[in-house]
Amino acid sequence: RPEEDGTYSKRTKYGLIGVIIHEVGHNYFPMVVNSDERQWTWMDEGLNTFVQYLAEQEWEDEYPSRRGEPRNIVEYMSSTNQVPIMTNSESLLQFGNNAYAKPATALNVLRETVMGRDLFDFAFREYAQRWMFRHPRPADFFRTMEDASGVDLDWFFRGWFYTTDHCDLSIEGLSQFVLDNGDPYVMKGRDREERDGKPETLSARRNRDMPKRTDRFPELLDFYNEFDDLDVTEKDREAYEEFLEDLDDEEKSLLGLELNFYKVDLRNHGGLVMPVILEIAYEDGTIEERRFPAEVWRQNSEETATLIITPRTISTITLDPHEETADVDTHNNVFPRQQTRTRFEMFKEKRSKNPMQDRD
Numbered sequence: 001r002p003e004e005d006g007t008y009s010k011r012t013k014y015g016l017i018g019v020i021i022h023e024v025g026h027n028y029f030p031m032v033v034n035s036d037e038r039q040w041t042w043m044d045e046g047l048n049t050f051v052q053y054l055a056e057q058e059w060e061d062e063y064p065s066r067r068g069e070p071r072n073i074v075e076y077m078s079s080t081n082q083v084p085i086m087t088n089s090e091s092l093l094q095f096g097n098n099a100y101a102k103p104a105t106a107l108n109v110l111r112e113t114v115m116g117r118d119l120f121d122f123a124f125r126e127y128a129q130r131w132m133f134r135h136p137r138p139a140d141f142f143r144t145m146e147d148a149s150g151v152d153l154d155w156f157f158r159g160w161f162y163t164t165d166h167c168d169l170s171i172e173g174l175s176q177f178v179l180d181n182g183d184p185y186v187m188k189g190r191d192r193e194e195r196d197g198k199p200e201t202l203s204a205r206r207n208r209d210m211p212k213r214t215d216r217f218p219e220l221l222d223f224y225n226e227f228d229d230l231d232v233t234e235k236d237r238e239a240y241e242e243f244l245e246d247l248d249d250e251e252k253s254l255l256g257l258e259l260n261f262y263k264v265d266l267r268n269h270g271g272l273v274m275p276v277i278l279e280i281a282y283e284d285g286t287i288e289e290r291r292f293p294a295e296v297w298r299q300n301s302e303e304t305a306t307l308i309i310t311p312r313t314i315s316t317i318t319l320d321p322h323e324e325t326a327d328v329d330t331h332n333n334v335f336p337r338q339q340t341r342t343r344f345e346m347f348k349e350k351r352s353k354n355p356m357q358d359r360d
Ligand SMILES: [Zn+2]
Pocket: 022, 026, 045, 048
């Protein structure tokens, strides 16, 4: 509460507004949508903390909500000593994080990243109206969110509500595939670049200036001392012309496209399956975002790959660029990996709790 002199700390201000919003919310969850708090604390506290977050964000620009943003749940998600949200109220561990913060964050992720606001809001409203003045149980919530939206959310509820898995996706590698168009100048040129790009070995370097027998007897040199098997020959040219003559127009137009095929190798280290959101920076300075649904993990929930077909050249890829998935380790979200920088403190900073009292 505020001090005698009428001043108050930032924490007091937002704590007061937040708690009033929260308690007003309880008129609806669980007083109207009458879930059983003694069995499933999350059904009223989690849902209510979620709507509290929505109301706080409508209060003022950048309201500092304590719970709701995915990045605020990261520490809890990677903590030990956890039980799933779907645990009877009496047996919960880390009560506030388990029953308030995690379900509120899960619903926020579902709304922003998985379903989209319109579809989520429609389904959530349907849940509240369908179960108004009734006694919903967890399956009633899960089922209503699915059948009102028509979206299969089993994987989401399983991961977030029935396990203690966390999200830690990583980009393990990036490989580029280039289409060979058969042009001998292009293909042999590429091979030559590859060959000449190899480092000179230690022996080759030491042998380079050694006197050779062919220096003394130049008549030993012949055709093969001049010939480079990566030179384009008359025969190569003829073969390519014949190849072109056999193509129809559509095949010919495909040859003209200079497309890069990139395979992005992804790994799921945390267990929790989530959509894959990639921010792709190209060498020409442009940036593009591509979003892949969580279904990319359906065949294999530990590793998968996505394909990016583009005329441009990729320089870096960043996974989850807007921090919307509560990914607990962001170092492995960037490819190629970036150097990490850590600050260490020379002195302990002291911050005033109530800056209103420090004013002159
Ligand atoms: Zn409450």
